[in-house]
Amino acid sequence: MLEQTASEDQVVGALLSLSRAFVGLAARSLADLDEDVTLPQYRTLVVLVSRGPQRIVDLAQELTVTSSTATRMCNRLVRKGLVARQERPDDRRAAWVTLTAAGRDLVGEVMRRRRESLAGLVGELAMTRPLAFAATLNALVEAAGEIPDAQWWQRWETAVD
Amino acid sequence: MLEQTASEDQVVGALLSLSRAFVGLAARSLADLDEDVTLPQYRTLVVLVSRGPQRIVDLAQELTVTSSTATRMCNRLVRKGLVARQERPDDRRAAWVTLTAAGRDLVGEVMRRRRESLAGLVGELAMTRPLAFAATLNALVEAAGEIPDAQWWQRWETAVD
DNA sequence: CAAGATTAATGCAGTAGTGCATGGTTTGTT
């Protein structure tokens, strides 16, 4: 190992704290919503927001569950009015699961609150040296790589406009 | 509002992506462990790591569940060998829940993996300008404030040594 | 068209998590 370990540890330590803060924030932005949506359910909604209408099998694949689980997950979300099944003519076996307006709104609201919290959190920090700050963070995000859909929330925003 | 909104949005956007990356990383660092521990169970273990041995009521309070739920949560964790009940002489009503070595190790392993992922993620970035980077992040962590126990993992590390 | 593959739903079965109400033990307070 090299001698950078000391400062590297500082960085990693800071990131760990940051990670904890973020995870808590993300959890709260969902829990504070009075809607009674579980985490697996929310994940399902997010898949639909980012990937668009999906068949049950695709949904199951994306969530790494069996299709029977996906089927029943959709039942619950349908019961809550957050998604809808839609038959399509070209393949009458497949059931296309789509978001309802309520489902879109819910994910949007969670995202909005998340952005709000983060914005408040950053606040003055961004005021003082915003660009360097953004650059640092973006470099980090890029380093994180493997975020398959780093812009998915952006896509959602444009879709809502 | 001021005209900084554009750059602020960049910052918030970067943070959102970062948050997603972190949440995913945190989830994976638990899921990749072959141990069959659920999120609520892990939360319980974390409370015990950070707060030390707890009575059922305190645990329930901390997790914001009823004590019956806490009781049964402990049953499950006892069955998995991750915590143990310990009667104490000074109050024979109370059952003190303590971590076993296996429980400590599990939390430690999750933390280790998390640190490892983050370290790998930062890597070269920290190499080039480590101190400025750490400073930025620490400022952000400080801004996040309200992390009640930002150093809890540190405490754990020293406790293990 | 017939055989096989794909897709979704359902019955069955199990664990996890949750709260409410109840009972039992122990402690604390008159």
Place this chain on the structure above:
DNA sequence: AACAAACCATGCACTACTGCATTAATCTTG
């Protein structure tokens, strides 16, 4: 000593999540 309070466990009831095996409908392909 009697009564109240604290603490835990348990019975009961319910929802969510999960997979496996099966069935039914619908393509697809030979």
